Amino acid sequence: MSGFDKDWLGLREPIDQAARSPMLISKLSRHLTAVKGPPALLDIGCGTGSTWRSLHEALPEDIDWRLLDYDPELLAEAERQIGAQQRVKFHRHDLNDIDGxxxxxxxxxxxxxxxDLCSxxxxxxxxxxLRDVRCGLYAALTYDGHMxxxxxHPLDRTVVEDFNLHQRSDKGLGAALGPDATAxxxxxxxxTGFRVEVAESPWLMGQGHAPMQEAFLRGFVRPLTEIGWLSTAEIEEWLSYRIDAIAKPGSSCVVGHLDLIALPD
Structure with a gap:
């Protein structure tokens, strides 16, 4: 599974942080507080360490963090951004190897x-x-297919449908579930008998997020082109309209995401 551009991850990080469900973060914190001994968290697909930056102050102080990614450049960037932390370790690992x-x-x-990138x-x-080792999961910001x-714009519905179809292509871990992943x-x-809760965590982007909105919109070009239902001229016209609309007073974009927590009894 290939990594993501660190500049893109940097743009989306504040949007992600604002979107996370406080209720599920609180449930995660209470669960970790009740665990006997210093608890450990394993953050898979950690990128540049955004999950750690979003959660470490909201969770118990005695947590040992293990940040795992396959991309060595992102791991190096995570280590650079986080700095020397006694309770943070970094691991390079291919997520296809679940047993490892x-x-x-x-x-x-x-x-x-x-x-949403997984099969x-x-x-x-x-x-x-996770069932076999009685380990919980906190899965945040999983795309739900709604924008x-x-x-x-007249093409919005077609664009989202085509984008969602592309989301179901193989991203390195088999044909992806895309918007169906949380379900x-x-x-x-x-x-498995785990206690499961889901909460909405939508991206809310306005004029103050113009660079993020533009990068997000430009990211549509490749998947729409690969799906092939829209012509190049239609894609370019839609993109131009969308980018121009960012500057309009009150203009906004909502992208649906879901947070999930699953904990053993």
């Missing part, structure tokens, strides 16, 4: 904007692994 995940002593696995087969194997702009995780963990 360093789960010893881990109370909860965390992941952000990750499971049903991956999720089934992953949930079974809405305050300034409508799949909820069902799988429910079958």
């Amino acid at each position: 995940l360093p789960l010893q002593g881990v109370a909860v696995v965390t992941a952000s904007a990750f499971f 049903e087969s991956f999720c089934r194997r992953f949930v079974a692994r 809405q702009w305050s300034e409508p 799949m995780l909820r069902s799988l963990f429910g079958e």
